[in-house]
Amino acid sequence: MRTLPSPKGSSLVLLLCLFVTACTLIAPYDATTDRTLNDLVVRTETFLVQAEATRASYSESARFYREAIGTTRALQVRAGLYQKNQEETELLKHLEEGYNDLAEIHREGPITASVAGGLRTNLRALLRVQLAKKRSAVFSANLEKSGNP
Amino acid sequence: MWQAARSGGIPHLNDLKGFLEQEFQAIATAAADIEADKLAGKITAKQAELAFKALKKSKRDVALAVQATLKTAAQDAINAAFSVASTSLRTAIGLP
Numbered sequence: 587m588r589t590l591p592s593p594k595g596s597s598l599v600l601l602l603c604l605f606v607t608a609c610t611l612i613a614p615y616d617a618t619t620d621r622t623l624n625d626l627v628v629r630t631e632t633f634l635v636q637a638e639a640t641r642a643s644y645s646e647s648a649r650f651y652r653e654a655i656g657t658t659r660a661l662q663v664r665a666g667l668y669q670k671n672q673e674e675t676e677l678l679k680h681l682e683e684g685y686n687d688l689a690e691i692h693r694e695g696p697i698t699a700s701v702a703g704g705l706r707t708n709l710r711a712l713l714r715v716q717l718a719k720k721r722s723a724v725f726s727a728n729l730e731k732s733g734n735p
Numbered sequence: 736m737w738q739a740a741r742s743g744g745i746p747h748l749n750d751l752k753g754f755l756e757q758e759f760q761a762i763a764t765a766a767a768d769i770e771a772d773k774l775a776g777k778i779t780a781k782q783a784e785l786a787f788k789a790l791k792k793s794k795r796d797v798a799l800a801v802q803a804t805l806k807t808a809a810q811d812a813i814n815a816a817f818s819v820a821s822t823s824l825r826t827a828i829g830l831p
Binding site for chain 2: 676696704706
């Protein structure tokens with residue numbers, strides 16, 4: 587049986603406890619958010635190609651905007667469930683703003699894909715955050731596998 | 736410990752470098768495309784103005800993505816360093 591009688595040993599155990607507590611600076615990777623975002627990117631790009639090719643009016647496209655904003659709000663709810671998720675929460679608010687901006691441009695007349703540059707930047711930023719979180723999740727899992735937290 | 740911290744943080748920083756290069760290129764291309772579509776009469780001047788405004792606003796999103804990636808890099812670097820320290824400590828005090 588192993589014992590740690592000395593005060594020095596107790597201090598080491600205390601120090602060890604500090605080391606086994608993993609440092610968390612950002613919310614964990616969420617596979618549902620990642621999947622939903624990727625799906626939203628596909629739907630947005632498909633919509634842009636169709637809108638440019640058919641010169642569809644805003645009223646013909648209103649359904650897309652309603653659905654995209656609905657999906658974005660659902661993602662905002664999900665992001666809000668996690669602590670230390672400020673960047674993602676902020677990006678999702680900007681995403682809703684991005685769809686509203688695109689809708690405003692569309693109300694002025696038929697659109698081309700070029701007018702969605704701002705929205706695309708926002709979507710890529712959100713995907714970048716998911717990739718970073720995913721890489722971190724894999725790294726943490728490997729650390730645990732190697733016997734460390 | 737330093738090596739471990741590097742192994743946690745460096746891959747994120749490499750990703751970030753690629754992301755920033757791509758973004759600068761993508762924003763420049765998007766601006767040129769808006770101008771080209773306006774000149775070709777595919778979009779109105781008002782639409783182009785609104786699109787430029789939205790594009791300008793999106794710079795803040797690049798900054799947020801950089802901030803989040805730097806946090807994950809720091810998190811992985813710290814945890815990797817802690818992991819090495821924890822292993823050394825456990826070995827030193829004879830814990831499995």
